[in-house]
Amino acid sequence: MHRDIDVDFLKILSALAGSGVEMAFERRGEDTTTYPLHGEIVAVDESDGTIQIRRTRTHAGEVHTMGLRYFLSATAPNCDPLINSLAQARLQAELQKRIDRETAIEEVKASAGASHIPSLTQSRFQGRATGTMAGYPASRYVFADKVDPTRTVGIIARSMADATHFMASQDLFMTLDESLQIAITCHVLWPAGIAYAQVKNPEAWRAPWQEIFKVLDGLPAKALTFYLQKVRSGSRSISDTGAIGTAAIQSLAARGLLHTEGRPASYEETIERIPVAGLKELLRAAGAKSKMQTRLLLEAELLSVMTSELHQKALQLMRAPKTAVRAPCGLSIDEFAHALKEMRDSIFIMRQWLRATFALDREDDLRALTSRV
Known part of the structure; x- marks a missing residue:
């Protein structure tokens, strides 16, 4: 018997095969979604854990073979539902895991640091190390994948709390844009990822990130989100400054990140x-x-x-004065947008490396760099 199919559920459906009774089923769809379907049971293969259903409504007349482990219930006319308790329990566990993840993400967004739910924590702090990459701070916070401890990353960050905060975003697979903003807020850089990019393109990573961090440091989250979105979208002129409030606009303007036209001089x-x-x-x-x-x-x-x-x-x-974004540290908007893309790409590569999602190009180069820079 199958450990993920309720025994009674399997036996009763097998007994109903060929009866011609229209059954109403509830089945798992993609991820944790469910959907109904109606049909007559043609056959049940108990050894294989599958069911053949002749559809009676949607796709009427078609015979479909499906895995019973994904069926949550089956109901005959005027009868109580037959429940696949194991499938129901598996669905509830996955729904709870999603709720836990969403809660953890909100905690991370609120700067609460790493998730404290063990099942969601995929990296482990290994200790401090000293790096050798010229032009970058030597101190590294080293994290390893729990499943494969040989997959490590040594990151630069403002503090241990900031390093942990950023790695929580990686463990939770937060969106790359969210992790990018956390990396900027926490002053995170991955020297091995930088060197990895420079192996292919020696001109990569020319932006002065240590100085950029200082300019952006302490900006309200709403202001930083707005600013990064504008830069990355290629926007120059801004017409929706009211969307983030006067205080946020003033904080950006005070750092020279926004410029509004003044009275014309001629x-x-x-x-x-x-x-x-x-x-x-x-x-x-x-x-x-x-x-x-x-x-x-x-x-x-x-x-x-x-x-x-x-x-x-x-x-x-005259039309209303235009407000435009400016890049920090003497960069052009295009140069800063490129620097943000490099950092975002490095976050994505780090995920692939840590989780072994799939083989990276030049993975041997990256493995060697993780222990040197």
């Missing part, structure tokens, strides 16, 4: 910030009967007739 700057309809309105106000159609020609003609009085009217027709 007639030319004023004109550049006026919509085409406004340019035509100003020309009419100046008595000019322009037939110019392109913006460039309209601007040139308006400049030729501009006066201080007309300029005051022009100031009233």
Whole structure:
């Protein structure tokens, strides 16, 4: 008998095979989802733990063979449901594990550190080590995979608590974007991952992360999330600053990470910030009967007739000042976006390495680097 199929459930369904009775089943779908299906039992293979069902509603007439370990219940007309108690218990255990994981993720997001649920903790702290990578702090916090202790990572972090906080995000398989933000907040870098990228591309990882951390340090979580999303999306101009609140905007602006246009310093700057309809309105106000159609020609003609009085009217027709993101430490937005991509990629590679999800390219190189840098 199958240890994951209730014995009575299997026997009763086997006895109903060929009876022509339409049964209502509840079955596991993907992950922890369930779905109903209706059909007549054609046959049950007790040794194989499978059932053949001729569908009577959806896919009517088709005969499907399915594993009984995924069936939660079967109900005949006017009868109590037959329960596969082992499948029900397995589903409940997985649902509880999901609840535990979601709770742990919320704790990590709230900076509560690592999950304290053993079943969700996949890494173990091994101790401190000294690294040799030029330009980076020497102190490393070393973590190993619980299943395969030879898979280790030595990370740089602001503190032991920060290192543990970041590794909790890896153990919980939080989204890469969430782990990226935690890495930035906790000043986490993985020197072996950096060296691994530089084996293929010597120009990789040129951004001054130690200085970038200082600029971003202490930003409210909402402000940092907003800022990273804007940089990574390639946005330059921002129109939705109200979405994160005045305090968050002020915190970004105070560090030079946002720039809002000020009052124009010349007639030319004023004109550049006026919509085409406004340019035509100003020309009419100046008595000019322009037939110019392109913006460039309209601007040139308006400049030729501009006066201080007309300029005051022009100031009233300008669009609202634009606010744009700026990168830290003298980087361009594109350079900083690339640096964020490198860090995000390194987090993904670390997951593959620690969990042995699948073989990495040049995995031998990474294994060697983990003990050197």
